[in-house]
Every structure is written in structure tokens, then in C-alpha cells.
Amino acid sequence: MSEHIKVLLTEEEVDAKIQLIGEQISRDYAGRQVHLICVLKGGSFFMCELAKRITVPVSLDFMAVSSYGSGTKSGGVVKIVKDLDEPIRGKDVLVVEDIVDSGRTLSYLLEMLWARGPETLRLCTLLDKPERRVVDVDVDYTGFQIPDKFVVGYGLDYDQRYRNLPYIGVVEFDSEEE
């Protein structure tokens, strides 16, 4: 089966939204330093673009998580594959993600990060799929709320491909007969 990508959010729409979020964060963190935590791999493209648009001092760190066991995310257990390089105690931490879907990854991650004693802890996501939520997550900055469609681009993958698309698209499958 082959597939094609239908554009959901253009590069211009995504760029304009990231600019607005960057301005909002710069206002909210005025006089402070914001410590961005990128959740690999999906959050990487958004974090780089966002960081360039924040005008207060920024520091960065990265972590990678994966879901455990059979059924992966349905188990709701998340394992740290790569931990942060630096402690976050006393810092103004902003977690940057590509998407909140079921909410399992972020609810686990935020709870784990809170236990490390940051001064503040907020969440910024480019995309939110509220219809799919299984676990409540408080999102502080959202780019776009999207329908329950499987999306790719801007860090989001389908089978590890399409992360590099500069826009957000929906994967559509072409049947063999057509």
C-alpha cells in the first residue's frame, strides 16, 4: 500500500503560530531565564524554531522516552531512554513537545520532572488532539488543536519518515486498485 500526504497546516501557518507563541513566552518569562526541555525525537523541530523566537535568556536540554511492553502506549508506562544532562532544581522549566495525543507520555513526564524540584514547570505543544485524551494534561501553550487524524511533519513521523516536512500533513493511504 502506498500513501500520500495531505496538507493540514501550511508552513506559513505553522511559522506564524510559532512566532506568536515565542512572543507570548517572552512576555510571560520577562526578567527570567527559561530552560527548554525537548522531548526527542518529535519535539526537536518545534523546539529549535521556538527557541529562535524567544527573546529572554534560554538554556536547553533534551530527553528521550519510549513506551514499554506490548501494546506500547496502551500500557501507559514510559521509560526514560535518554535523561537530561543537567538538574532542573530551581529552574523555570518549559517542556516542548510536538503533540499531546492520549496524554500518557506528558502526564508521566511532567510528574517525573516535578519530583526534581523545578521552580516552575510548564508545557508547550505544537499540536493537541483533545478527542484522543485518556489522561488529563494541563497544557500551557498550544499551537493548534487538531482533529483525530494521524499527522506527520515538523518532527512527527510515520514509521520514522516525514519528520522533516516543513508543514503538518495527514497520511492518506492509496488502495492498490486505484
Ligand SMILES: O=P(O)(O)OC[C@H]1O[C@H](OP(=O)(O)OP(=O)(O)O)[C@H](O)[C@@H]1O
Ligand atoms: O500523548 P501520547 O499518546 O503519549 O503521544 C504523544 C507522544 O507520542 C509521540 O512520540 P513517540 O513516542 O512516537 O516518539 P518520537 O517523539 O520519537 O516520535 C509524540 O512525539 C509525543 O511524544
Ligand code: HPA
Ligand atoms: O498523529 C500522530 N502522528 C505521529 N506521531 C504521533 N504520536 C502521537 N500522535 C501522533
Ligand SMILES: [Mg+2]
Ligand atoms: Mg515524542
